[in-house]
Amino acid sequence: MNMENIKDFLLHDFFVTGEPMIYMADVAIILVSLAIVFVLTYFKKWKWLWKEWLTTVDHKKIGIMYIIAALAMLFRGGADGLLMRAQLALPNLHFLNAQHYNEIFTTHGTIMIFFMAMPFLFGLINVAMPLQIGARDVAFPYLNAISFWLFFFGALLFNLSFVIGGSPDAGWTSYTPLAEKGLDPGVGENYYLIGLQLSGIGTLASGINFIVTILKMRAPGMTLMKMPMFTWASLITSVIIVFAFPVLTVALAMLTIDRLFGAHFFTADSGGMPMMWANLFWIWGHPEVYIVILPAFGIFSEVISTFAGKKLFGYKAMVWSMIVICVLSFFVWVHHFFAMGAGPAVNSFFGVSTMLIAIPTGVKIFNWLLTLYKAKIRFTTANLWALAFIPNFVIGGITGVMLAVVPADFQYHNSYFLIAHFHYVLIAGTVFAVFAGLHYWWPKMFGHMLNERLGKWAFWIFVIGFNVCFLPMHFVGLMGMTRRLYTYPADLGWTPWNFIETIGAFAMGVAFIIMVYNIYWSARYGERDTTGDPWNGRTLEWAVSSPAPEYNFATIPEVKSLDAFWEMKKNGEVEKWRKQPLEPIHMPDNSYRPFVISVLFFIAGFGFVFEWLWLGVIGLIGVFLCLALRSFEKDEGHHIPVEEIERTERAAGRL
Amino acid sequence: MVKKALKSLMLFGLSIFALTGCDVPVLQPQGPVAEKQFHMIIWSSILMLFVLLTVFTLFGFVVFKYRANRANDDDYEPDLEGNTKLEILWTTIPIIIILLLAIPTVITIHDSMKNPSPDKKPITIEVTSAEWKWLFRYPEQGIETVNVVHIPADRPVHFVLTSAGAMNSFWVPSLGGQMYTMPDMKTELWLEADKPGRYDGRAANFNGENFAHMTFTVVAQKQADFDKWADKVKAEAPALTMKEYKKLLKPGLVGKKVYSSYPAELEHASDMDMPGMKGGEASEHGKH
Numbered sequence: 004m005n006m007e008n009i010k011d012f013l014l015h016d017f018f019v020t021g022e023p024m025i026y027m028a029d030v031a032i033i034l035v036s037l038a039i040v041f042v043l044t045y046f047k048k049w050k051w052l053w054k055e056w057l058t059t060v061d062h063k064k065i066g067i068m069y070i071i072a073a074l075a076m077l078f079r080g081g082a083d084g085l086l087m088r089a090q091l092a093l094p095n096l097h098f099l100n101a102q103h104y105n106e107i108f109t110t111h112g113t114i115m116i117f118f119m120a121m122p123f124l125f126g127l128i129n130v131a132m133p134l135q136i137g138a139r140d141v142a143f144p145y146l147n148a149i150s151f152w153l154f155f156f157g158a159l160l161f162n163l164s165f166v167i168g169g170s171p172d173a174g175w176t177s178y179t180p181l182a183e184k185g186l187d188p189g190v191g192e193n194y195y196l197i198g199l200q201l202s203g204i205g206t207l208a209s210g211i212n213f214i215v216t217i218l219k220m221r222a223p224g225m226t227l228m229k230m231p232m233f234t235w236a237s238l239i240t241s242v243i244i245v246f247a248f249p250v251l252t253v254a255l256a257m258l259t260i261d262r263l264f265g266a267h268f269f270t271a272d273s274g275g276m277p278m279m280w281a282n283l284f285w286i287w288g289h290p291e292v293y294i295v296i297l298p299a300f301g302i303f304s305e306v307i308s309t310f311a312g313k314k315l316f317g318y319k320a321m322v323w324s325m326i327v328i329c330v331l332s333f334f335v336w337v338h339h340f341f342a343m344g345a346g347p348a349v350n351s352f353f354g355v356s357t358m359l360i361a362i363p364t365g366v367k368i369f370n371w372l373l374t375l376y377k378a379k380i381r382f383t384t385a386n387l388w389a390l391a392f393i394p395n396f397v398i399g400g401i402t403g404v405m406l407a408v409v410p411a412d413f414q415y416h417n418s419y420f421l422i423a424h425f426h427y428v429l430i431a432g433t434v435f436a437v438f439a440g441l442h443y444w445w446p447k448m449f450g451h452m453l454n455e456r457l458g459k460w461a462f463w464i465f466v467i468g469f470n471v472c473f474l475p476m477h478f479v480g481l482m483g484m485t486r487r488l489y490t491y492p493a494d495l496g497w498t499p500w501n502f503i504e505t506i507g508a509f510a511m512g513v514a515f516i517i518m519v520y521n522i523y524w525s526a527r528y529g530e531r532d533t534t535g536d537p538w539n540g541r542t543l544e545w546a547v548s549s550p551a552p553e554y555n556f557a558t559i560p561e562v563k564s565l566d567a568f569w570e571m572k573k574n575g576e577v578e579k580w581r582k583q584p585l586e587p588i589h590m591p592d593n594s595y596r597p598f599v600i601s602v603l604f605f606i607a608g609f610g611f612v613f614e615w616l617w618l619g620v621i622g623l624i625g626v627f628l629c630l631a632l633r634s635f636e637k638d639e640g641h642h643i644p645v646e647e648i649e650r651t652e653r654a655a656g657r658l
Numbered sequence: 659m660v661k662k663a664l665k666s667l668m669l670f671g672l673s674i675f676a677l678t679g680c681d682v683p684v685l686q687p688q689g690p691v692a693e694k695q696f697h698m699i700i701w702s703s704i705l706m707l708f709v710l711l712t713v714f715t716l717f718g719f720v721v722f723k724y725r726a727n728r729a730n731d732d733d734y735e736p737d738l739e740g741n742t743k744l745e746i747l748w749t750t751i752p753i754i755i756i757l758l759l760a761i762p763t764v765i766t767i768h769d770s771m772k773n774p775s776p777d778k779k780p781i782t783i784e785v786t787s788a789e790w791k792w793l794f795r796y797p798e799q800g801i802e803t804v805n806v807v808h809i810p811a812d813r814p815v816h817f818v819l820t821s822a823g824a825m826n827s828f829w830v831p832s833l834g835g836q837m838y839t840m841p842d843m844k845t846e847l848w849l850e851a852d853k854p855g856r857y858d859g860r861a862a863n864f865n866g867e868n869f870a871h872m873t874f875t876v877v878a879q880k881q882a883d884f885d886k887w888a889d890k891v892k893a894e895a896p897a898l899t900m901k902e903y904k905k906l907l908k909p910g911l912v913g914k915k916v917y918s919s920y921p922a923e924l925e926h927a928s929d930m931d932m933p934g935m936k937g938g939e940a941s942e943h944g945k946h
Contacts, residue, residue: 101867174864180841181824181865186789271841277825278840311724314739342827343838344845347771351764358760362752368713369748375720377735382725390721397713401706408759410766411698413835414684417827417862481684483831487864495858496681 016190019169022103029166058593060144062129063551065151067448069126070441072155074519076118079162081515083111088472088508091501094493104489105172106191110165112175116295117199118158120429123437124298125154125209128237131444132213134544135231137222137562139555142215144591145638150205150212152601157202160608164194168612171195174487176288177258179269179280184262190612196259197608201601203251210244213237222543224562228322231542231566232308232315236301239325240294243332247290254283263614278343285336293332296428297325299436300367303389306439307371309538310386311378314566317370324363331360341412350409357407364400368393383538384458388439391466392431399427402477420480426473438462438518445525446532450550454529457521461514468510475500533656541569546577548655554590554643557652558583581657585649587642594638600629683831688857689850690774691834698766705755770835773814774850780814783807787819787826787839787861789909790868795920799888802898804906804915808887811854811878817847822907827862830876836862851878868911875914891916 019025043049056064086107090099099107133141141147164170171191173182182192217238221230230238257268258280267275308315315321337345337353345353371393380386402424406412415421445453479500484491491497536545546568547555560580564570571577607622652658687693724733773780784795785807794807809815819828821839829836830849837847851857861872879887898917903924906912 101870105864105867105869172866178825178863186824186866271821271823278843312726312734313736316738317740317745319740320745340838342836343840344843347764347768350767354763354767355756355760358756358763361756362749365709365752366745366749369716369744372713372716372720373738373741373744375724377733377738378720378724379726379731379734380721380724393717394714397710401710404706404756404759405699405702408698408702408763410695410763410770410835411702413770413837414692414695414699414831416836417829478682482682483684483829483858483860485829485860485862488870490870 017167019166025166032166053595054593057598058148058595060140060148060591060593060597061553062133062141062144062147063448065147066126066129066131068151069122069129069154070448072158073119073123073126073437076114076122076158077515080111080114080119081512083107083114085508085512087111088505090489091491092505093502094491094498096490099489101489102172105174105487106170108487109171109174109177109195110161113161113171113195113199114158115429116175116291117202118154118161120295120433120437121206122154122158124240124295124433125150125206127302127437127440127444128213128233128240128298130448131440131544132234132237133216133220134447134547134551134555135234135542136217136220136225137543137556137559137567138216138220139588140591141212142220143212145594145597145633146208146212148594148597149600150209152597153205153208153604154202156601156605156608157198157200157205160201160605160612161194161198163609164191164198164612168194176284177280178284179258179261179277180271180275182258182280183270184265185270190614193259193262193612193614196255196262197611200252200255200259201604201608203248203255206244207248207252210241210248213241214245217241222559222562222567225567228319229562229565229567232304232318232321233298233301233542235322236297236299236304236325239329240297243290243294243297243329246333247287247294250283251287251291254280254287257283259611263611281340281343282336285339286333288339289336290332292428293328295433297328299392299433300325302436302440302443303371303392305542306385306389306443307374308566309443309540310381310383310389311374312381312539313374313378315370316373316376317366318565320366321370324366327363328360331356331363335360338407338412341409342416354407354409354412358404361400361404368397368400383442384453384455384462385439385442385538387459387462388435388442391462392435392439395427395431395435395466395469398474399424399429399431403428415480417485418480419476419484419486422486423473423476423480426476430469430473438465443538444544446537446549447535447544448550449526451525451529451531452537453525454521457517457524461517461521464517465511465514468507468514471507471510472504473507475503479504535655536568541566543568546571546580548652548657552651552655554588554648557581557585557588557648557657585645587644588648589640589642591640592638596629596633600626603629683858686832687834688832688855689834689852691770691849692832694766694769694774695835698762701762702759705759709752709755770848772848773816774848775814778813780816780848781810782816782818783809785817785819785828785839786822787828787865787872788822788907789824789866790861790872791906791910791912792828792859792861792872792874793822793906795924796888797925799892800919801888801891801895802917802920803891804912804917805874806877806914806916807859807874808877808879808884809849809851810881810884811851813881814848814850817849819845819847823909824865825863826865826872828859829862830857830859832857833876838863851876854878854880854883866909868909871911892918894918 014020043052056068059065086099087104090096090104129147168190171194173187173192177192177195180186217234260266261268261270267273269275269277269280271277304315304321335353335357337349338357341350406415406421406424442453442458479497482495482497484497532549535548538545543560546560558580560567560571571580603622603625607619607626610616610618610622649658685696687696782797784797786793792805794803796802817828819837819839820843821841823841826839827836828839828847833849833851837845839845855878857876857878859874859876861869895916895918898920900921900923903921
């Protein structure tokens with residue numbers, strides 16, 4: 004290869020060129036990277052970063068890293084959304100061209116589901132679940148770090164497509180044969196496949212980790228039916244992950260083999276079956292919906308019950324309804340493509356099974372309402388998000404049932420009616436939940452509260468903006484506007500609705516900025532939480548100081564009933580528990596390897612994206628080397644001596 | 659009773675849109691297929707509106723009444739934890755609602771796979787989606803059109819759909835719901851226009867760069883006018899050669915086109931498997 008060829012490759016295939024917005028992004032990326040390097044060097048923080056964060060196996064720190072990454076991805080995905088809304092504000096705009104728009108809706112959907120919703124929830128599960136069950140870490144802390152770093156580098160790889168090589172552009176569903184090489188040459192789609200593959204492996208490992216943690220590491224006396232609802236939700240979610248994610252792994256691998264090695268699993272010719280992709284994708288994809296909604300239900304249960312000052316109404320029904328949802332979630336996937344010509348029996352089955360999900364979900368809604376009945380409702384920011392969930396999510400729920408009416412679905416499918424539906428369930432469900440959880444558990448993570456005034460401003464602007472943006476989408480959908488249109492003509496009557504939607508979208512953007520400012524403001528001036536129990540909480544995470552010490556519990560509490568901490572407080576047992584004799588605590592050691600193995604996966608992934616098999620193979624050899632080293636390693640952890648525990652507890656004012 | 663309520667509600671809904679001067683094809687059905695789907699939309703909306711109002715009312719009531727700063731909180735019951743009778747009640751009512759919805763749904767699903775007007779003789783039109791245009795073949799007339807499809811009004815049309823590239827979805831909201839087009843597979847869709855008119859059709863499933871411009875027009879005409887039009891095309895339009903056909907299939911945008919014939923070797927091009935047909939119940943309605 005001579006110089007001319009290399010230059011040609013770099014300018015045409017490697018770096019994305021010719022778009023002013025991308026050049027701006029290039030500059031921003033370089034400046035931000037330099038700023039980070041400068042700050043870390045100037046404040047001599049490199050060692051701190053490595054020792055405290057990059058090599059940590061502490062579930063709380065891993066949780067915090069998940070949440071920071073998810074917030075960054077919410078920013079990226081949100082910016083994508085705003086660009087789309089700007090383009091659609093008026094008919095025939097040329098703000099974005101078709102190709103650019105197609106890339107942006109693809110990355111918007113993929114990032115929001117894989118790199119925002121799931122990691123945000125995983126972050127909250129990591130922070131709160133081990134504390135709720137009275138454990139000192141997850142069952143496999145080392146694996147937990149691998150899960151996080153695989154997600155992180157998967158997300159990084161996916162985002163790299165923006166400036167190097169070009170973004171995927173076949174939609175987040177990546178339907179074949181459009182996503183096959185014949186109709187979609189270039190590396191964009193490879194980024195999608197490999198990026199999701201990496202983070203998907205991490206997700207699967209997390210699922211196993213959470214199941215074992217919850218089943219094996221609960222405090223003495225905490226039977227399954229005495230677990231907090233969020234822990235139940237995490238358990239059921241993890242079960243869904245373990246059954247659903249392997250399907251995605253296999254489907255992604257098959258499409259990768261099609262694209263990289265010329266196989267024909269999903270091609271239109273040579274005996275490929277394009278529709279099989281749709282089946283495999285949604286066999287994973289529908290359970291995925293419940294992977295991001297059940298933890299949200301868990302968060303709402305905790306927050307509503309805490310700020311109602313009441314026991315959760317119908318605990319058993321709440322648990323059983325989640326189990327029923329979990330089972331049903333595997334029997335509804337065809338409702339994503341009723342219009343692909345399945346016979347009446349198939350469509351009837353999947354239509355009715357979809358409607359059935361409304362029953363356990365309805366049971367949950369009524370139980371939340373009855374939890375509020377005869378309560379003392381405190382309108383904190385966390386609780387506002389949880390309360391707003393109920394009416395907004397119900398709108399998404401009823402349109403969900405309407406979409407299950409197969410003949411009507413033929414008219415809603417792929418239209419903005421569908422877009423409105425799933426944004427109502429995913430935003431009012433998952434996004435409201437992670438915001439509620441963020442405000443609720445913030446003091447437990449950082450030792451100070453988020454500002455309530457700023458929090459409420461962000462809440463109201465977001466919720467109003469959300470409805471202004473997505474409610475009109477129902478109508479434009481019925482007017483015949485389909486999703487993924489980069490522009491539309493002026494004469495169809497869609498214009499005013501689209502314009503209103505754009506205003507709502509930007510209001511949500513404003514609310515996000517207020518929320519980020521709130522994080523900054525509260526870190527500097529926010530009220531410190533010295534009690535460890537700022538909300539008069541009910542579950543065990545509020546029994547320890549804020550932020551939780553490395554070992555979580557100086558001594559493990561004995562659980563006698565549901566809402567263990569609430570009962571301890573009621574029966575005056577807190578002091579007695581705190582005065583129990585201390586013993587050295589066994590904790591896992593930090594390890595550099597989860598980070599390194601994920602970097603190697605990233606290198607291999609980058610090689611496969613550009614189909615440089617030599618680089619892929621080098622990366623994978625590194626991965627296997629790490630695995631081999633690990634298998635010969637004696638990792639027995641360390642003990643925190645009693646004096647150190649005493650010192651920590653005294654500093655928190657507990658001894 | 660129900661029918662009367664349905665009708666008044668429909669009129670109400672329509673008048674809202676009429677007032678705003680909007681054209682809402684899904685709610686203004688122009689044929690029996692769209693109309694049946696419209697009835698299901700209205701029926702499910704009524705049931706769901708009931709659910710919505712119930713939840714909103716209960717929600718507003720509890721949130722307002724049981725706020726922490728109320729004057730008198732003697733009714734606070736922190737240990738209230740369940741009520742079997744209530745649990746049974748709010749499990750049973752949704753089950754009834756779902757039954758009220760599921761039964762007509764299943765019946766309509768079976769209907770929508772059949773000729774909407776069995777007493778009228780259907781016409782078959784073969785539809786092929788390509789990168790970014792729609793091809794229509796009329797086997798009975800021996801002609802072909804691009805991005806415009808003429809149909810006789812008041813007569814059921816049996817569309818047989820396939821794709822020459824990525825997947826797509828064939829949607830004419832005024833006449834009825836959509837159906838996917840898939841390469842190497844054949845799907846079918848019954849539509850019928852009550853009266854002559856022009857109806858917008860659109861690609862509903864994303865298939866790459868110029869997806870947004872992939873629209874077509876359905877021209878419904880009286881049978882005599884349709885026949886006249888077909889005869890005129892047969893007599894005056896150019897023939898579709900194999901070379902021209904291959905050019906059409908290449909990615910790109912083209913305008914509306916009509917052809918007096920299509921190559922003989924394409925005669926049975928769409929005789930391929932239907933999805934899920936192997937031993938499935940789909941084959942029962944697949945034969946015609």
